[in-house]
Amino acid sequence: MKKIKVGIIGGAGYTAGELIRLLINHPETVIDFVFSTSNAGNKISKVHQDLVGDMDLKFTNTVNPEVDVLFLCLGHGNSVKFLENHTFSEQTRIIDLGNDFRLKSDKVFQGKSFVYGLPELQKEAIKSAQYIANPGCFATAIQLALLPLAEKGLLNNDVHINAVTGATGAGTSLSATTHYTWRDNNFSYYKPFMHQHLGEINQSVKLLQNTFSSEILFMPNRGNFSRGIFATMYTDFEGTLEEAKAIFKDFYKDAKFTFISDDDLHLKQVVNTNKCFIHLHKHNNKLLITSIIDNLLKGASGQAVQNMNLMFGLEETTGLRLKATYF
Template sequence: MKSVGIIGANGYTGSELVRLLAFHPEVELQFLYSRSNAGMKISEIYPDLISLCEMTLTNQIQEVDILFLCLPHQESRNWLTENPVKEDVLVIDLGNDFRLENNFQDRNFIYGLTELFKNELKSAKSIANPGCFATAIQLALLPLTKEKLLKDIYTTGITGSTGAGQSLQSTTHFSWRNDNISAYKTLTHQHVDEVLKSLNLSNEKEIELHFVPWRGDFVRGIFTSSIIKCDLDLNEIQKKYCDFYKDAPFVTISEKPIDMKQVINTNRCAIHIEKNNETIVVHSAIDNLLKGASGQAVQNMNIVMDWAENTGLQLKPIAF
């Protein structure tokens, strides 16, 4: 059994980790850290955790084997500065601090898109867990980078309200968001650079990603559609996708249309490709809190620890 600490356990991704790790057979939750809610039971904040996890949030750090950082973006760096972590502790950061600049202190953060860097992750001591939209878009496009044909990508993605975190905002007010759709950070979403960094690894031309994110009127989930000019035959493309993901237990290449809800409450990504004339569209769907955050973090931990990749991730889909 490995011991685990979660920094920022009172947030959405932190509490989702608790939901996963409470049933993970190889780890034990050692402490749940929260500055603002120290002293409260986490099940008081998230009553779904009653009887699952009756731990009390603390502002005291203990020694553990594995540390998950679930802090607001750009706070992990400070936290690690103020709270030095022994070098043999596996640190998995769910924030965006180390996704683009991956060296900090003596640590070299491996980008935790499991399907792209599985080999590198096996020996990782520090992992920068990808963003939710970044995960959905990269999984949809990675097999095409091998073809070096990607140039202009036009992507629209829609995300649930949990993507915006638990703070109260006008755009997460129920009276506003219910039955509503809106765009935000048009062409300037922070995940674009994260996606391009991966896509450009094996692509010879400079890729442009034109990404329009939308706020959806649902709580969990991401759905994206990427439009790309491409000469390849559809069967050929599908074959390349199946090859690329042949060892990826959580990625499904579907010959039939997909819908977002088929992956909700799972760590899976569903992908569907369509073609018309010289244009292809790749659709992808994930649960933003699982494959898009805490689920992928557990998947990465499993890889590092040499446990079966799906340990603790055999989740009953919500389905309906």
């Protein structure tokens, strides 16, 4: 079988670095180019230094419009600008890791429609799609925790969410809250109740439960660790814990990377993997749902490769059987 020829745009960031690591070890892909205007001419391994000895490819400021698949690893709002200024073949499939095309109001671009790429929600649509809007990291962890209840029409009250992300969630650019001396031994919230991922979360919930009219109250936090998302949320649930577990296990019975755990969770179970683990706990009439993912993999680059596998008819787990960084 001819290997899938890949182009990557915005190659110097954390998500692009993870994507490169996955694709150079993927048995069905070959990286054709990695685009970065700020690093053009430099070896990729000079920026992503763990790749020394793995690849000699250099960053470029030109593109090959005939690649089979294009990954956009650009800052939010920049994918539209890039595609307006660069043309690719009619056969090129595009996977955008930013938020430019995730909402229904933004999904149509130059006459073509982006499919929202959460495999556990839209696997069949992803298989036949040409353009994919990869979900956000917080959005992935939270949706995977809520969608089984939405499918049963059981989200009839407000959902309260507290979630913590690692420092890599802020990207590579320095700011007042990403310097080591600020982040170390520190903890803070940001964008309370107003995080940009709420739009896609509400959109997916309403896709399965169109009567949903309650609030999703989301408090995002910055954690003192490099990678991962630990999300807890609770809402009213009148059934038993066993009934809740049955709903979740049935919803994910065919999922390749989402698993329901009977044991309490901790973040190292999923760091460096494309997995999502979910744990359920019942207290009086409240159902507590814990969801954990690696924000750079299941929350970004790993999910993008999962979507690529589906689009090209590959086994969904190809290139994604990764070992957790457990110790």
